[in-house]
Amino acid sequence: MLRATLKSLLGRKLRLVLSGLAVVLGVMFVAGAFVVTDTLGRSFDQLFATAFEGTDVGVSAKPKIEVSEMEGEQVASTLPAAAVQQVRNVQGVKSATGVVNSDGARVIGSDGKVLAGTGPPRLGENWVGTDDLLQLREGRGPTADDEIAVNALIAKQGKLKIGDKVGVLTLEPKKMFTLVGIWGYAGDKDSIGGSQEVAFTEPVAQKLMIGRTGEFNMINVKAADGVTPEQLRDRIAATIGAGYDVKTGDQLAEDNAAGLKEFLGFFNKILLGFASVALFVGIFLILNTFSIIIAQRTKELAMMRALGASRRQVIGSVLLEAVVIGLVAALLGLGAGVGVGAALGQFFASLNDGFEMATVGVPLSAVVSSLLVGVLVTVVAALLPALRASRISPVAAMQDVATPDRPLTKVSVAGAVVGATGGTLLAIGLYGSGGLWLILGGVLVCFIGIALLTPLISRPVVALLGRLFSWSVPGRLGRLNSGRNPRRTAITAAALMVGIALVTGVTVVMDSAKKSLAAQAEDTIRAQVIIGGDQNGPRPPTFDPAVIDKTAQIAGVRGAAGIWQDQAKINGELTYVTATKDLAVLGDAFGGLQLSPLKDDQMAVSTQQLTEKGWKVGDTVSVQLSHGDERRYTITESYDEDAMVGGYQVPFAAAKDFGIPQPVFGFVRLTDGTTVDQVLPAIKALVADSPEVSATDRTTFIQDQLADLDTIITMVQVLLALAILIAVLGVVNTLALSVLERTRELGLLRAVGLSRGQTMRMVTVEAVVISVFGALLGVAVGSGLGAAVVRALKDDGIDQLVLPWGGMGTYLVLAALVGVLAAVLPSIKAARLNVLAAIAHD
Amino acid sequence: MTGTQAPEPMAARAEEVWKVYGKAEAQVVALRGVSATFGRGRFTAIMGPSGSGKSTLMHCLAGLDTVTRGTVHIGGTEVTGLNDKAMTKLRRDRVGFIFQQFNLLPTLTAAENIRLPLDIAGRKPDPQWWDTVIETVGLQDRLKHRPAQLSGGQQQRVACARALISRPDVIFADEPTGNLDSKSGAEVLSFLRDSVREHGQTIVMVTHDPVAASYTDRVIFLADGAIVHELANPTPETVLEAMKSGEVLV
């Protein structure tokens, strides 16, 4: 039996290649995800190992608020100069240097634009001289308050040279400096992992980066000879007390890398999620292939049964075939995945100038998951066909089996049951307390249910679609062929459905969210002009508070309110808080609320937050901001969150303890009769010095804020492209197999005068009908799923349902094109058939 | 190797046709210089032992296969040397086929199958001829059925109707009754003979069966790729006699 299996395997190369390809692509995605995560992870390890090479022990104050990499940006904590002295006195310390290095120093290049920086930090530092790692390339360190040195990366990106006047944005608005030095790093590196670094004199660094002189972010300690970093760490920790984190350089490197790896882990999960979709679609393809192969092999299998093979042996032979295909495909996929992982890593590196990628490795996780997934997926897909094969009776060997049309009742009932189960799961997930997994599971089960129902749906829909082509003989034949095997058409179309449904669903949700939020914002925001920036780094761009005051002076401006924002812990829970100079002005400019001013120990909380937390006006809560001590505030007022910025308003006095004590937005309300055009130029002139910040009218502002949602749609489309590609392979596969199966028919048609062109058209129509049917299903199912999600989000403010007709139309047209493309090879094959050989074929 | 010089105008003609399959060692000479003329309105049978080249000759005559040497004419057109497009058109408009089995498209009804060559060509059937054909094959009440719902004999009759409907210059039938019982076979054969007698159709039929051959006007005997004997107005007995004679049984 084994020999026979392997022989029949090799005898059907085309089918193997096509069904194997689905596994290869899916596994490639899986392996690629693991490889890129591993490679980048090791790159980060290397990077931080380099960064902390010169640090035996690092001392920093425990952050007031710990923010993980996933939740937002950690505000660097600060420590007083006295602590540096204290550490210096510890026995075994060779040197202890107070270091300022905070993210947020944005250098303006020679073209007047802020240097791009999306990933790696833009550090502002105090100049502490050169060492083994840091090496001056040109000039010297800054000695005067208006001097800076920058690392070579900045100099290159900004095309800066010694003596240039360079603008730098920090906590304070743009300040001009003279560039006196450019440095690089050991090993001829321009940067460490793409970080931009600017060094000021110590007092300037403290003032601009921390906001307080006499404070540092960290103490960099070197151990005297004979003292290990660990010993020194323990000694310092014992001396300096509980308010500090004391860690060895290795620990610091590890901690820093761990933060980024958390991100990678998340990224990995997303990639794997999309890989699962691709593999899920692949299952359809493989299932279809095996079903067709087995239908075609009916005689052969029946013969084996007649010769005494048991059912078990038949199942075994089919599953063995699956294992072999799965294994080979998994190995190929693994190989391709390493390539993809390397390419993704390169892509990431290219996004971050100066990022050095570690050598690409193949982690064990990639190998294990690839093989497991490849084999498992193939075997699962082959299970049903294997069972069907085992039910072939030996008599079939003697009969001319025109595979009888099995009734669709059973499969349809199963589909209805499965679909209903999926719908229920989805409903519980959406409306109950189910959460994401239940929703995803529900969607998956729904897909299976719909796929099972598809044969039933396919009959009327395919007949209807086919009408479009029935005006010509090839068209009519193609239509008849596509309706010929409802199961096969259905599975092929269902595979295409999955990808398109997900894309459509996401688009429905995003578009609805966009429209709803935009409408709400239009309703709520009364300010006609908004000052603010695009948040393209880890921190929102802030601007000089003076801009707000000056704006308020402009003729035609009724009021201008700046808002300051930061993360804070309220009763121990991480949340965002807002502060403004005058709540009354903000209330008027933003949502038309009338709020009384807050005293220094008072705060206002939205009714929504009060309900959620179970608090009431009059309660006292404790608030920990990025800086300063924990303070208690009494809730004196509540308001409607929909008509205000943020859920918690703290008094303006607290804003100085925010991570960045500068406003992020300014809301400007004009006097009646003043048009936006009259004041906008004046306001724009005020922010001219803050290149990341702009003043825009309300509509533009709202659209800009919601632009991220479009990015999500694009991302999902890109990531689902693979699943859709696999589905297209499925169409190719089905057609190729159909052409093969109908060789004699094609021969007959050619014999009675069907031309090559007509033959190709016939095959193409079949492909187009199947693809468009799949896309129609996808669009319909996606809209349904999207609408369900939107409906469930009603309470969260998404109250408008937007169906992306344009997008759906595009998918249908694309599907038709895909059909044409998928038909190219099979139709050529069909047209090339030798008429005689085809007639003789069996 | 004698082609009969038929007095009537010819429907198809082979001249010194050679067909060689394969190369060098594996070479098989299937036809060695066959010349034959098939007159208009005649019903000709081709007989001969298995492997003698009957099917090959027919395929070459019908433009389904190329000849190695020699020429083939259908009506006034030289078939040899036509490209695929012209060949397809020739098959569509001027040649009819009836194969031993698998003659019909399972997706189409009997009527649609019959109409297929006309549909492909984008022509409408002549209603009178349509009625005549349907009536002669006796399929009036089976037109809406699909092949799977028809008996083997009925299927072959549909195939005959399809071959006739476009009034081709010549119909080629390769063992059309090979898979049928004698009663259904007889039906199909008399139908073919009638279409020759009554409508002047030209038919070339390959058969092994002396009884089937007796429906025709003329039998050509092939052996080892060459014509070895001819018989006019055959009866089962004369055919059998010819087959028994050493000349035919090579």
Ligand SMILES: Nc1ncnc2c1ncn2[C@@H]1O[C@H](COP(=O)(O)OP(=O)(O)OP(=O)(O)O)[C@@H](O)[C@H]1O
């Ligand atoms: N495609 C081919 N390649 C090689 N040889 C072929 C091919 N087709 C036919 N032959 C050979 O040509 C010779 C004639 O074959 P043909 O099919 O014409 O015989 P036939 O008279 O129709 O036989 P039968 O009565 O068995 O149908 C045979 O020897 C056969 O093996």
Ligand SMILES: [Mg+2]
């Ligand atoms: Mg033959």
